[in-house]
Amino acid sequence: MATQPLYIMLSSADRDKFQLASMIASVAAVSERSVHVFVSMGALKVFDKNASGNERYGDSGLNVELCDQNAPDPIDMFGQGKMLGDMTMWACSMVLDVLGWNESNLVDDLFDGQMGLTKFLSDAEEGQLISI
Amino acid sequence: MSERKTIDARGSFCPGPLMELIAALKLIEVGQEIEIWSTDQGTAKDVPEWAAKVGHETVESGEKDDHWYVVVKKTK
Incomplete structure (x- = not known):
């Protein structure tokens, strides 16, 4: 049986959850599994290109x-997952607005x-969806 | 005996050693081997599991001195 694509909905800005989401996404992507990440709510602010280093995660969790x-x-x-595997990332249009x-x-x-x-x-109806 | 390259990923956290291995596998020829060293205990199980899933061969694995090691042969 072919491996189902993995769909990850990332909405938390907590470092813990970011860390876990990026581990799941990158490992699945390099394991010949198609991965699609949808970034919404507070998680999208973490990807602010002007934020610096670890400060972007605040004092959350670990x-x-x-x-x-x-x-x-x-x-x-996330970048390694895209570079080495089959992975796409999408920004929530509502949060951008x-x-x-x-x-x-x-x-x-x-x-x-x-x-x-x-x-x-x-799209996610054809695969496995996890929300973080 | 196949040509073997060693990657020292000691000190790198999961899934860093696996990512380093995968990046290195892209640069070698089929039939060549890579030995990865890691201080992350999970690597000893994760790397053979990954190799089996994607179709590469785990030649050997174990613990030596301060680290775990896994040797993977590129098969495709």
């Missing part, structure tokens, strides 16, 4: 410990474009 241990940056891991942003406000070379929730949910 951020301090992960920084102290020099754990891989989630944004770098709320923030008054467009794709140029986001970290370079990660996003494949913007998408509405309806289209993402429709």
